[in-house]
Amino acid sequence: MKAIVHKANTRGYFDHGWLQTAHTFSFADYYDPERVHFGALRVLNDDRIAPGTGFGMHAHRNMEIVSIPLRGGLEHRDSMGHVSVLHKGEVQVMSAGTGVHHSESNLSKDETTEFLQIWVFPNKQNVPPRYENAVISDLIRKNEISEIVSPYPGNGKGLWIYQQAWFSIADLDKDSLQLYKMKSKESLGVYIFIIEGSIELKDLTLKRRDGVGVYDTDEVEFKATEKSRVLLIEVPPHQ
Numbered sequence: 001m002k003a004i005v006h007k008a009n010t011r012g013y014f015d016h017g018w019l020q021t022a023h024t025f026s027f028a029d030y031y032d033p034e035r036v037h038f039g040a041l042r043v044l045n046d047d048r049i050a051p052g053t054g055f056g057m058h059a060h061r062n063m064e065i066v067s068i069p070l071r072g073g074l075e076h077r078d079s080m081g082h083v084s085v086l087h088k089g090e091v092q093v094m095s096a097g098t099g100v101h102h103s104e105s106n107l108s109k110d111e112t113t114e115f116l117q118i119w120v121f122p123n124k125q126n127v128p129p130r131y132e133n134a135v136i137s138d139l140i141r142k143n144e145i146s147e148i149v150s151p152y153p154g155n156g157k158g159l160w161i162y163q164q165a166w167f168s169i170a171d172l173d174k175d176s177l178q179l180y181k182m183k184s185k186e187s188l189g190v191y192i193f194i195i196e197g198s199i200e201l202k203d204l205t206l207k208r209r210d211g212v213g214v215y216d217t218d219e220v221e222f223k224a225t226e227k228s229r230v231l232l233i234e235v236p237p238h239q
Helices: none
Strands: 002-006 012-015 019-023 041-049 054-060 064-071 074-078 083-086 090-095 100-105 113-120 130-135 145-150 166-172 177-181 189-196 198-201 204-207 211-215 219-224 228-235
Touching (some): 041 189, 064 074, 083 090, 090 145, 113 228, 166 177, 189 198, 189 204, 189 219, 198 228, 204 211
Antiparallel strands (some): 002 211, 012 019, 041 113, 054 100, 074 100, 145 166, 177 219, 189 211, 198 204, 198 219
């Protein structure tokens, strides 16, 4: 097993006033040639949007975009006519495909919105744009690794994207021991991001907002050292 560790305090951090954001991988004004992507995982941004502000209408193309709200409400509007507000316990998937415009806003007057913005390279180019959101809280089982996004539509395990990638969340009590088994022999590995809490993975201690890309292995075992919420993203290689 090999691992690439990204400590929370090594991420690219920017305070734009209305937006506080930390980039695990190179994004916008943050560039590190050693941190461009982990396989097909291209972007993992930890965003905080101030009340009454947000990202104006902007364009995307040929990218799978997954948004996971952590706090507050996130209003989504797009050029396909969708308007929705997401909250913690939900997930949003957008296939940009041939091109789509969208905005993301915090409509609250007093509460900060926090969410993870994640981009994955697709395995199909120029598909018709699509958008879905879903409640995932019912899919998440305590002290288990629960799948929320997969490559397969209609499997009853959350939403799907155009890529051989799987997103899972683990809500763990202290000392909960977990074993993640790769779902595909073609996968590069799994990226593990600590949303809250801390875990031990072999000789590594990973805390809140730390991340680690684990590869050259068929499975990964880790233990929560306190009450924790962990995101796991299994992805194929990408050149």
